[in-house]
Amino acid sequence: MPQRRVVTGRSHEPRARFAEELRLLRAGKGVSLRELAEELGWDASTLGKMESGRSLGSPEIVEALDQYYGTPGMLLALWELAVGDPTQFVEKYRAYMELEANAVSLWHYASANLPGLLQTPGYAREFLTAGGLDGDELAVQVEARMGRRELLTEEDAPRFRTIISEAVLRTPTRDPAEWQEQLEHLRHMSERKNVTVQVVPLSVGLHALTNTDAWFLRAADGRTVAWVETGFTAELIEKNGEVERLQLRYDLVRDLALSPDESREFIRRVWEEAQCEPST
Incomplete structure (x- = not known):
């Protein structure tokens, strides 16, 4: 042999x-x-x-x-x-996965769904199933996503801030128990020193990132890149001028968001509402 x-x-x-x-x-x-x-x-x-x-x-x-x-x-x-090997992902995601794994800090805005770093297995499974995965490949991708979560809990974990549209919190999974688990996990993660969660209420109306998910990843050398996702496409942005313009839009949205404490209380209320929802 x-x-x-x-x-x-x-x-x-x-x-x-x-x-x-x-x-x-x-x-x-x-x-x-x-x-x-x-x-x-x-x-x-x-x-x-x-x-x-x-x-x-x-x-x-x-x-x-x-x-x-x-x-x-x-x-x-x-x-x-x-x-955990980035070569299993579509080519255009490879650079992003490597940057995420080595980032010293991350900023994020969620317009439609929770970021993978904060998803529970049940949420990830339903989200990936809706995207067309099933069988062994679905199981593999859920495991990979759960592996990515360790980035926020390991020693010397990077700083992570996510601003979440209220619409994300108003879009539950089909299984009420899994949705309650997801909300509880989100509350728990928001209490970590390296994680900041803020909510943008729907009442603020249209804003600079209404239909766009955005990530900002800062490397150890101080360089910041952005990753932008819409419904059917994604783009890695590395030019300083473009990154800075997108960061300005992010800052404008951050100004509209609830404070971290107010956001934690908001998530708690949504969790309580989910507890009261009758099972079907």
């Missing part, structure tokens, strides 16, 4: 590395995909997609494979690297 490379975050293309290791282990065991599927109780087509790199599978499948091959934790470590 060929010598395996060391498991590391610097391994070339973690997703391809994970698929390769799966193929090597099965070849070394001398079993077919069908035999492996029968042994583990998982579908052979799912295992085949994982070995070809078309799917990453779920952590449950990977843990079962670790146990079967006698590689405790190794495959799961590779899987986690692959889930």
Whole structure:
């Protein structure tokens, strides 16, 4: 069997590395995909997609494979690297993901949905499903989004400010319990020292970012870039003049927002209203 490379975050293309290791282990065991599927109780087509790199599978499948091959934790470590690998995302998002991971501070405005860094699994699953994902790929993307949340809770976490339109808080998930969990998580995160949450009431009317989600990411060298999203497109903005103009618009919206304390109280009231909603 060929010598395996060391498991590391610097391994070339973690997703391809994970698929390769799966193929090597099965070849070394001398079993077919069908035999492996029968042994583990998982579908052979799912295992085949994982070995070809078309799917990453779920952590449950990977843990079962670790146990079967006698590689405790190794495959799961590779899987986690692959889930966090920016090469699995559409090319235009790669630069943004790398900038987000290394930013020393982040500012954000949400016009329609909560930022991924503050989403619960239930909210993320419904949001991504609405975008057309399902099956293994949906599970992978939810896991990846949950992995991104650690950015705000790890040691030396960056400063993060999000300004949220009231419309976001008035658009619940279909499951009332999941929506209540999401609102509670948002309140909890707003109490962290490195996280600031502000709400823009609908009563302020139209403003400079009414239909635009915007991110500002500041790197360790002081350079700031912006990421702008609308319903069907996204753009990374790096030119200083354009970033500054967008920051001015952000500051104008910030002037209209409730204070952090007022916003926390606003979220609490929405949470209480959700508690009173009858289950369907």
